[in-house]
Every structure is written in C-alpha cells, then in structure tokens.
Amino acid sequence: xxxxxxxxxxxxxxxxxxxxxxxxxxxxxxxxxxxxxxxxxxxxxxxxxxxxxxxxxxxxxxxxxxxxxxxxxxxxxxxxxxxxxxxxxxxxxxxxxxxxxxxxxx
Numbered sequence: 155x156x157x158x159x160x161x162x163x164x165x166x167x168x169x170x171x172x173x174x175x176x177x178x179x180x181x182x183x184x185x186x187x188x189x190x191x192x193x194x195x196x197x198x199x200x201x202x203x204x205x206x207x208x209x210x211x212x213x214x215x216x217x218x219x220x221x222x223x224x225x226x227x228x229x230x231x232x233x234x235x236x237x238x239x240x241x242x243x244x245x246x247x248x249x250x251x252x253x254x255x256x257x258x259x260x
Contacts, residue, residue, distance in 0.1 A: 156202070156207050157207070157255070159203045160199070160200065160207060160216060161215075161219065162199055163195075163196045163198075163200040163202075163216055163219075164216050165219065165223065166196035166199065167196040167217075167219060167223070168220055168227065169192045169196075170189060170192035171223075171224040172231070173185060173188055173192055176189075200213075203216075207258065208258060211254045214251065214254045215251050218247045218250060218251040221244075222247055222248060225240065225244060226244075
C-alpha cells in the first residue's frame with residue numbers, strides 16, 4: 155500500500171513542478187495556492203510512504219517520478235525538445251527507480 159502512496163506522491167510532485175510556471179513567480183494567487191497545495195500534499199504522502207519504505211529508496215523513487223513526469227509533460231505540453239541524450243537520461247532514471255524498488259525489502 156505504501157508503494158501506491160509513494161507513486162501518488164510522485165504524481166503530485168509532477169503536478170507541483172509543472173504548476174510553478176503558471177504562478178508567474180508566485181504573483182498570481184490562484185495558481186500559487188494550487189502549487190502550494192500540490193507541494194504540501196506530495197510531501198505529506200511521501201512522509202506517509204516512509205513509514206515502511208526506507209528514506210533513501212522513497213526519496214529516489216519520489217524524485218525520479220517527478221523528474222520523468224516533468225520532462226514528459228514539458229515535451230507534451232510545452233513543446234520541449236526530444237533528444238537522444240534526454241531519452242537516454244530518462245531511461246536511466248526509470249531503470250534506477252525499478253532497481254531501487256526491486257532491491258528494497260519493506
């Protein structure tokens with residue numbers, strides 16, 4: 155169950171990261187509130203997942219989901235460039251997340 159909570163935390167982290175731009179340096183009230191709610195929610199779920207998942211593993215998975223998700227949404231939504239090196243780096247992150255999960259006992 156805590157792995158599902160950790161995945162949810164990572165997804166909220168993606169939402170938080172993507173929502174930062176719309177705050178326009180935290181000058182727009184509604185986008186800023188949404189951004190802060192996503193941030194607090196993601197960290198809360200991360201802390202909950204850490205009840206049974208080791209801190210290092212949980213944080214690697216959390217930030218990995220955030221990084222892969224943010225890059226993916228950047229490509230899909232913002233038209234960020236897709237390059238071979240960017241795809242290779244994402245593959246390494248996903249591989250690291252999978253390895254962290256496979257080698258963790260909880």
